[in-house]
Amino acid sequence: MTTDAHDHASVRELLGAWAVHALPPDEQRLVPAHLADCEECAAEAERLRTTVRHLDGPAPTAPAATAPAATGPAEPSPGSHPMNQILARALARRPPVPRTGPHAEPYAAAVAALQALLVELAESGLPWGTPVIHDWSVQDTVAHLVAADEHLAVHLGLPANEPPAPAPVAGDRWRTAWATRTQRVIAHERARPPHATVATWREQAAALLATPAAHDGEQAARAATLLGVRLPVADHFLVRAFETWIHADDIGRALDRPVPPPPAAHLWRLVRLAVRILGLALGPQAPTVALTVTDAGRTTEWIVGAEGEPVRAELVLDSLDFCLLIGGRATPDAVPRSTGGDEHAARAVLDQAARLAWL
Incomplete structure (x- = not known):
């Protein structure tokens, strides 16, 4: 390790805030260069980042009432762990996320x-x-x-x-x-x-x-x-x-x-918008297709194409796959889907969805 003691102590004080992206730009630039030269701080930084990932995940469930009593020394509660206290102070420094509609x-x-x-x-x-x-x-x-x-x-x-x-x-x-x-x-x-x-x-x-x-x-x-x-x-x-x-x-x-991917509620709003734009792009002369989009929590069907005409095909896609198709990151040939009825009518919807991308 070639870094001097002063730099080591200064950067170590910044690691908690660095782990949650709470440092101002001038301090932010100090950390990566030091981590490349200091194994001790690099290991501590990785532990902090790992803790951040755990804290961002779902809260742990409470232990069952019938669980046996612990026989060893009690583990500190998450809130009392020194590393979590560092992170709590760092999070307090982070500016609030702007609220929107x-x-x-x-x-x-x-x-x-x-x-x-x-x-x-x-x-x-x-x-x-x-x-x-x-x-x-x-x-x-x-x-x-x-x-x-x-x-x-x-x-x-x-x-x-x-x-x-x-x-x-x-x-x-x-x-x-x-x-x-x-x-x-x-x-x-x-x-x-x-x-x-x-x-x-x-x-x-x-x-x-x-x-x-x-x-x-x-x-x-x-x-x-x-x-x-x-x-x-x-x-x-x-x-x-x-x-x-x-x-x-x-x-x-x-x-x-x-x-x-975006949170499920956000992704579903993107799906609904994409279906509306797809319907406009298909126009009233397109074959009528029942388009079903699914995710882990919901399934919704839309009828796209000509109004008042019988449905000629069924097309089912996962919500993420549908958005990647609309976004130009999946192709009609490769996107996972299930179809029924007129394959040409279903393919017309897939082709039009792929043509919407300008990203």
Whole structure:
């Protein structure tokens, strides 16, 4: 160990707050370099992170009344364990998560999950240039989210980012304009350090979650046409949640850091939105199909396609698989599903779902 005693003592005092991402940026940068050089602190940091994961999980059930009495020394209660006391103090330093209306909660959760992943990336020294998807690196993917969130941000009165954004495009040309904009933002961010790109995305996301429309259901009910689809602003927040989760998952897979799916209640809201958009995209001339989406707690059936026509096929998908198909991360050929009736009609729904992705 080559670190000096002063640095060792200083960093050790920060480990509890570091484990729960509660350090300010200047202190945050001190920890990873020290851990790379100090086995003792690295082991302590791993113990703290493991404890955080346990604390974030479900509470343990109470022991049965018939359990035999312990014969050895009593274990300290979880709250009295020194490590948990350190974590409790660290959690008290962490700024409160901003509260939003229910319609913006999935986006807030997706932003928090991606932030945690990016902090881990920075602390672990993993390369920001790791290929993620398309021809994008990790930094490029975050820059893409800067450009993607900008549509809703500008609509809600927030300033556009650099480079200056062009005037909005009407009609069917939005895909071309959107591709050009995201390429320009990515090129701009490649000239900046990765942490600056992350800061730009994080600040824009925080500003979005601070807008009145993120809190006021009446304002969120107003419709807006963004990225080629007219939806209430509340649903545009869900679109942002969907894309943020998809790209967090992309980054996690590229870095071998698995990202959990959204909480079940949030995932189901994404499913319902995706079904509505899919129904609009299929139009009234499409074959009528009974689409059933399931998860561990519920099963819901929708009829999509032509109204008043007999159902020609049944299509059943898991909620997560359905969202990955809509998000362009599963293909109609490979997505797990069960079908009945007219296979061509079911395939038409799968193909249209896959074509919705622009992520």
